[in-house]
Amino acid sequence: xxxxxxxxxxxxxxxxxxxxxxxxxxxxxxxxxxxxxxxxxxxxxxxxxxxxxxxxxxxxxxxxxxxxxxxxxxxxxxxxxxxxxxxxxxxxxxxxxxxxxxxxxxxxxxxxxxxxxxxxxxxxxxxxxxxxxxxxxxxxxxxxxxxxxxxxxxxxxxxxxxxxxxxxxxxxxxxxxxxxxxxxxxxxxxxxxxxxxxxxxxxxxxxxxxxxxxxxxxxxxxxxxxxxxxxxxxxxxxxxxxxxxxxxxxxxxxxxxxxxxxxxxxxxxxxxxx
Amino acid sequence: xxxxxxxxxxxxxxxxxxxxxxxxxxxxxxxxxxxxxxxxxxxxxxxxxxxxxxxxxxxxxxxxxxxxxxxxxxxxxxxxxxxxxxxxxxxxxxxxxxxxxxxxxxxxxxxxxxxxxxxxxxxxxxxxxxxxxxxxxxxxxxxxxxxxxxxxxxxxxxxxxxxxxxxxxxxxxxxxxxxxxxxxxxxxxxxxxxxxxxxxxxxxxxxxxxxxxxxxxxxxxxxxxxxxxxxxxxxxxxxxxxxxxxxxxxxxxxxxxxxxxxxxxxxxxxxxxx
Amino acid sequence: xxxxxxxxxxxxxxxxxxxxxxxxxxxxxxxxxxxxxxxxxxxxxxxxxxxxxxxxxxxxxxxxxxxxxxxxxxxxxxxxxxxxxxxxxxxxxxxxxxxxxxxxxxxxxxxxxxxxxxxxxxxxxxxxxxxxxxxxxxxxxxxxxxxxxxxxxxxxxxxxxxxxxxxxxxxxxxxxxxxxxxxxxxxxxxxxxxxxxxxxxxxxxxxxxxxxxxxxxxxxxxxxxxxxxxxxxxxxxxxxxxxxxxxxxxxxxxxxxxxxxxxxxxxxxxxxxx
Numbered sequence: 045x046x047x048x049x050x051x052x053x054x055x056x057x058x059x060x061x062x063x064x065x066x067x068x069x070x071x072x073x074x075x076x077x078x079x080x081x082x083x084x085x086x087x088x089x090x091x092x093x094x095x096x097x098x099x100x101x102x103x104x105x106x107x108x109x110x111x112x113x114x115x116x117x118x119x120x121x122x123x124x125x126x127x128x129x130x131x132x133x134x135x136x137x138x139x140x141x142x143x144x145x146x147x148x149x150x151x152x153x154x155x156x157x158x159x160x161x162x163x164x165x166x167x168x169x170x171x172x173x174x175x176x177x178x179x180x181x182x183x184x185x186x187x188x189x190x191x192x193x194x195x196x197x198x199x200x201x202x203x204x205x206x207x208x209x210x211x212x213x214x215x216x217x218x219x220x221x222x223x224x225x226x227x228x229x230x231x232x233x234x235x236x237x238x239x240x241x242x243x244x245x246x247x248x249x250x251x252x253x254x255x256x257x258x259x260x261x262x263x264x265x266x267x268x269x270x271x272x273x274x275x276x277x278x279x280x281x282x283x284x285x286x287x288x289x290x291x292x293x294x295x296x297x298x299x300x301x302x303x304x305x306x307x308x309x310x311x312x313x314x315x316x317x318x
Numbered sequence: 319x320x321x322x323x324x325x326x327x328x329x330x331x332x333x334x335x336x337x338x339x340x341x342x343x344x345x346x347x348x349x350x351x352x353x354x355x356x357x358x359x360x361x362x363x364x365x366x367x368x369x370x371x372x373x374x375x376x377x378x379x380x381x382x383x384x385x386x387x388x389x390x391x392x393x394x395x396x397x398x399x400x401x402x403x404x405x406x407x408x409x410x411x412x413x414x415x416x417x418x419x420x421x422x423x424x425x426x427x428x429x430x431x432x433x434x435x436x437x438x439x440x441x442x443x444x445x446x447x448x449x450x451x452x453x454x455x456x457x458x459x460x461x462x463x464x465x466x467x468x469x470x471x472x473x474x475x476x477x478x479x480x481x482x483x484x485x486x487x488x489x490x491x492x493x494x495x496x497x498x499x500x501x502x503x504x505x506x507x508x509x510x511x512x513x514x515x516x517x518x519x520x521x522x523x524x525x526x527x528x529x530x531x532x533x534x535x536x537x538x539x540x541x542x543x544x545x546x547x548x549x550x551x552x553x554x555x556x557x558x559x560x561x562x563x564x565x566x567x568x569x570x571x572x573x574x575x576x577x578x579x580x581x582x583x584x585x586x587x588x589x590x591x592x
Numbered sequence: 593x594x595x596x597x598x599x600x601x602x603x604x605x606x607x608x609x610x611x612x613x614x615x616x617x618x619x620x621x622x623x624x625x626x627x628x629x630x631x632x633x634x635x636x637x638x639x640x641x642x643x644x645x646x647x648x649x650x651x652x653x654x655x656x657x658x659x660x661x662x663x664x665x666x667x668x669x670x671x672x673x674x675x676x677x678x679x680x681x682x683x684x685x686x687x688x689x690x691x692x693x694x695x696x697x698x699x700x701x702x703x704x705x706x707x708x709x710x711x712x713x714x715x716x717x718x719x720x721x722x723x724x725x726x727x728x729x730x731x732x733x734x735x736x737x738x739x740x741x742x743x744x745x746x747x748x749x750x751x752x753x754x755x756x757x758x759x760x761x762x763x764x765x766x767x768x769x770x771x772x773x774x775x776x777x778x779x780x781x782x783x784x785x786x787x788x789x790x791x792x793x794x795x796x797x798x799x800x801x802x803x804x805x806x807x808x809x810x811x812x813x814x815x816x817x818x819x820x821x822x823x824x825x826x827x828x829x830x831x832x833x834x835x836x837x838x839x840x841x842x843x844x845x846x847x848x849x850x851x852x853x854x855x856x857x858x859x860x861x862x863x864x865x866x
Contacts, residue, residue: 067341067615068348068360074616074789079838084789085686085729086616089659092690099689111363111387113659138359141373142366181359239576241348241358283835287557289576290353291569295839302787302837341615342622342634385637385661412633415647416640455633513850515622515632561831563850564627565843 047264048306048313050254051272055081059101059256062125063249064088064118066108066137069242072298073106076246079302080272082253093117097124102256106245107148108137108181115148119155126156131255131262133160134210135248138181140170153208159255160266162213162248165189165197172204182238189218198227198318211262213270215247221267228267231314232274234281239290240297247273250301268309275312276300321538322580322587324528325546329355333375333530336399337523338362338392340382340411343516346572347380350520353576354546356527367391371398376530380519381422382411382455389422393429400430405529405536407434408484409522412455414444427482433529434540436487436522439463439471446478456512463492472501472592485536487544489521495541502541505588506548508555513564514571521547524575542583549586550574596854596861598806598813599820603629607649607804610673611797612636612666614656614685617790620846621654624794627850628820630801641665645672650804654793655696656685656729663696667703674704679803679810681708682758683796686729688718701756707803708814710761710796713737713745720752730786737766746775746866759810761818763795769815776815779862780822782829787838788845795821798849816857823860824848 060083065073070086077084087096090113097103103125105118125132136149149171152158161168164183189197197220205212206224214220219230237243251269258265280296334357339347344360351358361370364387371377377399379392399406410423423445426432435442438457463471471494479486480498488494493504511517525543532539554570608631613621618634625632635644638661645651651673653666673680684697697719700706709716712731737745745768753760754772762768767778785791799817806813828844 066360068344070616071345071619071789075839075842078787078789083730085689086614086657087686087690088657089692091660092692095690095692109360109362112365113387113661138361141359142361142369144363144366144369182357239352241345241352287570287573287577289573291349291572291576294349295569295843296835298839299835299837302839303835340634342618345619383634383636386639387661412635415633416635416643418637418640418643456631513626515619515626561844561847561851563847565623565846565850568623569843 047268048309050258050265050268051309052306053257054253057257061102061104061252062096062100063104065106069245072242073245073249075298077249077253079298080250080253088114088117090117093121094124097121102130102252103132104249104252106135107145110148122152122156131159131259133248133252134158136163136167139167146170158210159262160211160251162251164216165214168204168214172207189216201227211266213266219270221270223263227318229316229318230271232271234277237277240294271313321542322583324532324539324542325583326580327531328527331531335376335378335526336370336374337378339380343519346516347519347523349572351523351527353572354524354527362388362391364391367395368398371395376404376526377406378523378526380409381419384422396426396430405433405533407522407526408432410437410441413441420444432484433536434485436525438490439488442478442488463490475501485540487540493544495544497537501592503590503592504545506545508551511551514568545587595812595816596857598802598816599857600854601805602801605805609650609652609800610644610648611652613654617793620790621793621797623846625797625801627846628798628801636662636665638665641669642672645669650678650800651680652797652800654683655693658696670700670704679707679807681796681800682706684711684715687715694718706758707810708759710799713762713764716752716762720755737764749775759814761814767818769818771811775866777864777866778819780819782825785825788842819861
């Protein structure tokens with residue numbers, strides 16, 4: 045279970061992560077980056093993104109509230125990160141929901157090699173197939189991964205990784221983290237996490253932190269981050285008191301990540317490799 | 319007390335709400351939308367707002383940190399929502415405080431029929447009279463609704479609804495929700511809510527969710543949402559522990575909305591119809 | 593210990609503070625402004641900033657996620673504030689990290705007299721020396737103020753105040769608040785505050801509120817605000833329960849500020865004057 049050491053490496057190396065992200069969940073993204081032991085910097089002006097990317101050890105692009113001003117900034121930051129061989133995580137929020145989002149995600153994927161793409165199944169399908177059933181920022185019910193369609197879903201995840209030349213992290217009721225050969229099937233998490241805005245964005249953020257601290261093992265690092273997020277959702281849920289709801293749950297998830305150790309992960313992670 | 323069923327309809331129908339909103343309170347707006355059972359999507363680029371509006375079942379426009387880029391996006395989204403007969407809620411944050419805010423709110427009101435306008439008394443006066451005493455984002459003391467001026471205030475609310483061709487929700491120490499014929503006078507809420515940023519924005523968000531789930535009854539739906547917000551403020555306040563202040567109060571209000579039922583509303587709502 | 597009265601003045605005068613700030617920590621900045629007794633308004637469009645500044649009693653400029661659209665708005669707001677003799681606080685987030693940030697901070701400092709600059713030691717060095725070791729948004733280890741280099745650091749703080757013609761607040765493990773003659777050395781705070789995003793931005797916000805409520809004593813007001821922030825960090829830390837982490841710590845710091853009195857400050861402030 046050596047992969048969990050990658051979690052401790054975040055705290056040991058404290059990578060600086062450059063985020064170009066949406067303004068809805070950006071504060072949680074910053075706090076979750078600090079919680080897992082990394083350091084966040086947010087900057088999205090074309091006139092400074094290359095410098096910020098160069099200062100950082102990893103780049104996390106999230107298209108959640110993309111606009112005409114930030115799209116070129118994302119592309120410029122991606123080019124600089126690629127030049128410096130820094131890992132890049134792409135969160136294609138809402139790909140498949142609008143032409144602009146699908147196109148922007150594609151443009152980023154075509155501009156430079158992306159280390160990891162983390163999204164829900166509908167978003168990943170939209171990237172692979174050019175169309176999707178994305179409903180707002182949630183996966184379409186018809187797309188959802190379950191015990192019934194798991195074999196097909198694992199094959200799809202590996203194919204998507206091959207096609208997009210990246211590590212793929214598909215999160216939902218069951219999470220799949222795959223490269224073209226190996227697929228981690230992860231059963232951590234709680235359905236109540238979907239009532240907290242930004243748990244997907246937060247997962248992408250800790251994935252970027254974990255890969256930046258373990259740049260030679262993006263698949264294991266991404267799988268660890270996805271397990272950590274799901275396990276934090278479980279442990280935080282157990283700590284909820286009567287009358288607490290989604291706002292406090294949000295705080296407890298981040299609190300839990302702040303205290304989560306490699307040992308906790310060893311004990312709590314539920315996964316198999318296919 | 320049938321109006322409270324409109325609250326349960328949000329959870330039953332889970333409407334997707336498109337928000338073009340300010341970046342100060344956007345995270346709370348997203349979490350409160352999830353808390354009441356709806357689903358939020360934030361998008362403000364001119365190149366995608368029409369598609370997002372079309373995917374959603376309701377539109378919530380909040381001019382809190384409006385800018386030259388987002389104003390045309392708000393107008394375009396409003397036009398698409400009107401075309402599709404989707405309800406539109408407008409929160410004219412700071413109308414009366416600057417020419418740009420008053421003008422933008424007017425432009426939106428003149429472009430398409432707005433289902434509901436939710437603001438404080440100074441903002442609504444600014445929209446109706448073309449001038450106001452708005453002080454920053456708070457109502458001016460001279461404008462405030464009290465037991466003494468209630469009859470006049472109810473008449474004003476009905477006139478404003480008639481003039482702006484909308485349902486009006488005026489929130490403050492006493493809340494008024496009116497169309498041109500009927501005015502709900504609501505006495506839920508706590509003065510401490512004004513020390514939490516964005517309780518007004520949150521009220522607009524759940525109003526949009528409640529109207530989207532009850533499109534044929536905008537007045538009852540808006541009244542229900544305003545009562546729910548006020549009641550959540552009361553119940554959350556009772557749950558505050560020693561040493562807790564406005565940050566925790568914020569979380570407990572959203573937590574309370576997350577668990578609030580139609581039964582809670584029946585028990586706790588304090589209103590009369592005039 | 594009369595300086596602590598300046599803290600109560602915020603609650604007595606309830607100044608309205610105009611913030612042009614970053615979208616990462618803006619919600620916390622708004623809630624902390626309310627917590628200390630002031631009222632926040634956020635507005636960054638060139639078309640309305642002068643009006644908003646004129647309505648307010650103080651201006652807080654934070655360059656955390658500056659962009660080409662907001663830089664001219666900051667300059668325009670600064671000019672209006674100067675015209676009206678309103679206090680201006682500048683938080684030069686990331687100065688020294690990029691050319692754009694260093695240049696923008698300089699442009700603001702050269703455009704009008706700034707009442708107080710609050711930053712970490714690397715940011716202030718970047719402003720004074722034209723270069724810095726800023727690492728992302730944190731101070732460089734080599735720059736940090738400690739017992740060993742304290743005399744030199746105090747001299748530097750006074751020189752920086754003289755050179756930039758402002759009150760300087762340098763926050764870190766030891767905080768220095770200085771004009772050209774006097775330097776407050778403040779030993780409040782907790783190292784864990786650096787794992788909460790935006791405690792620096794929050795400190796700038798309450799500094800702006802405290803100076804706006806005490807415009808004739810910017811040095812004492814800034815020192816009081818810096819002590820209040822540090823003390824809130826200490827008291828909030830004592831209230832943390834097992835399993836709570838940086839997200840709850842964030843809330844408890846704001847909660848503590850919401851209840852902090854001049855008496856608490858008298859008891860808890862740890863400072864000397866050099």
